[in-house]
Amino acid sequence: xxxxxxxxxxxxxxxxxxxxxxxxxxxxxxxxxxxxxxxxxxxxxxxxxxxxxxxxxxxxxxxxxxxxxxxxxxxxxxxxxxxxxxxxxxxxxxxxxxxxxxxxxxxxxxxxxxxxxxxxxxxxxxxxxxxxxxxxxxxxxxxxxxxxxxxxxxxxxxxxxxxxxxxxxxxxxxxxxxxxxxxxxxxxxxxxxxxxxxxxxxxxxxxxxxxxxxxxxxxxxxxxxxxxxxxxxxxxxxxxxxxxxxxxxxxxxxxxxxxxxxxxxxxxxxxxxxxxxxxxxxxxxxxxxxxxxxxxxxxxxxxxxxxxxxxxxxxxxxxxxxxxxxxxxxxxxxxxxxxxxxxxxxxxxxxxxxxxxxxxxxxxxxxxxxxxxxxxxxxxxxxxxxxxxxxxxxxxxxxxxxxxxxxxxxxxxxxxxxxxxxxxxxxxxxxxxxxxxxxxxxxxxxxxxxxxxxxxx
Ligand code: ARG
Numbered sequence: 001x002x003x004x005x006x007x008x009x010x011x012x013x014x015x016x017x018x019x020x021x022x023x024x025x026x027x028x029x030x031x032x033x034x035x036x037x038x039x040x041x042x043x044x045x046x047x048x049x050x051x052x053x054x055x056x057x058x059x060x061x062x063x064x065x066x067x068x069x070x071x072x073x074x075x076x077x078x079x080x081x082x083x084x085x086x087x088x089x090x091x092x093x094x095x096x097x098x099x100x101x102x103x104x105x106x107x108x109x110x111x112x113x114x115x116x117x118x119x120x121x122x123x124x125x126x127x128x129x130x131x132x133x134x135x136x137x138x139x140x141x142x143x144x145x146x147x148x149x150x151x152x153x154x155x156x157x158x159x160x161x162x163x164x165x166x167x168x169x170x171x172x173x174x175x176x177x178x179x180x181x182x183x184x185x186x187x188x189x190x191x192x193x194x195x196x197x198x199x200x201x202x203x204x205x206x207x208x209x210x211x212x213x214x215x216x217x218x219x220x221x222x223x224x225x226x227x228x229x230x231x232x233x234x235x236x237x238x239x240x241x242x243x244x245x246x247x248x249x250x251x252x253x254x255x256x257x258x259x260x261x262x263x264x265x266x267x268x269x270x271x272x273x274x275x276x277x278x279x280x281x282x283x284x285x286x287x288x289x290x291x292x293x294x295x296x297x298x299x300x301x302x303x304x305x306x307x308x309x310x311x312x313x314x315x316x317x318x319x320x321x322x323x324x325x326x327x328x329x330x331x332x333x334x335x336x337x338x339x340x341x342x343x344x345x346x347x348x349x350x351x352x353x354x355x356x357x358x359x360x361x362x363x364x365x366x367x368x369x370x371x372x373x374x375x376x377x378x379x380x381x382x383x384x385x386x387x388x389x390x391x392x393x394x395x396x397x398x399x400x401x402x403x404x405x406x407x408x409x410x411x412x413x414x415x416x417x418x419x420x421x422x423x424x425x426x427x428x429x430x431x432x433x434x435x436x437x438x439x440x441x442x443x444x445x446x447x448x449x450x451x452x453x454x455x456x457x
Contacts, residue, residue, distance in 0.1 A: 148353035156360025187231030190215035194222035247293035299324035
């Protein structure tokens, strides 16, 4: 493509280090679409003849068909998807192919292709996350009143409902979706026509190509347009944040599936066995989701560090932008799908969850609150009295409500029979009906709002 200036061809190592075709062949559909939009515009502007434009567009369709049928050939000498396509086009239609690259450069071409690819990855993430939210909402509604221990420091804190816990993840995913949507709005400008860096002297119509490719408008500065990978970083940041949420959910499922917890039975379809221990059912899918989040954060770090010191405009370092984005997108899609299946198909062992809530002194705060309300005791004193009750119950190895009235009155004479009603996990949960709280009626309110937003009604 540039032989005119060179006395010698590239060395073997130059060819190998230079080749991006092994990974950027993933951009072939975007590359063909952008070329077709470009050549149609060139013809409309009278920059190439209508006949040539027609020949080129037909040739591009044939190349696309070949790629679809046989895959994209990997010839390192052709470096990347842009030159691979152009070279095949020349073989198919002859010299007219040489007119396609008028008024553009691979710099604006790759920036355009990659934006189109990332835009599609955002749309895929959005669809996957909606499915995950639907699964969460469905299971949350089913378990709006199922009681489990809520934890802080992974120590039993207060009883909560499983529905409330699941809806916490719905909220995280809601924010993730808004991050992707935000990234999409910001990135939806078309670099095509920025050419190598300075724009072009040809009378091109950038509005036309932008519109043909579904962009909102052309980018405003050609130097920025070919140097900018913010759109890829925005995507990776949203992906990393999402994967972090998926990893926390995965971690909880792993913990809950362990025998000492026994809160959940994961679906067989998302578990593996052991080659030596016949009783084992391992949560490998969830563990891999937890692991993948580390890799996705790594992808974000990789591109961030690649971009940080680059002068304007294009530098070849930027060819390294694609592998981390492709890798992260693949890992993210798998992680979302795995967690959606896990949420939809796991069996929650509600009896065990409830038992754990009862045995963990989860209603100690309710006893303290009762003392404040019924006996007008300052909260700090009530906290102290309740601590003594927990200490006694613990030493006897029983739940709070198993302490007798004599035992409770020996701790504080102001306690009476009515206290037992406050000590049950049901009344504890029902009492927390503040907006966003764990009471079943509040969970139902959250679920209803979510169902509306997700179009589940
Ligand atoms: N293979 C290159 C990439 O992926 C295409 C752009 C090449 N531009 C250049 N000036 N060498 O980034």
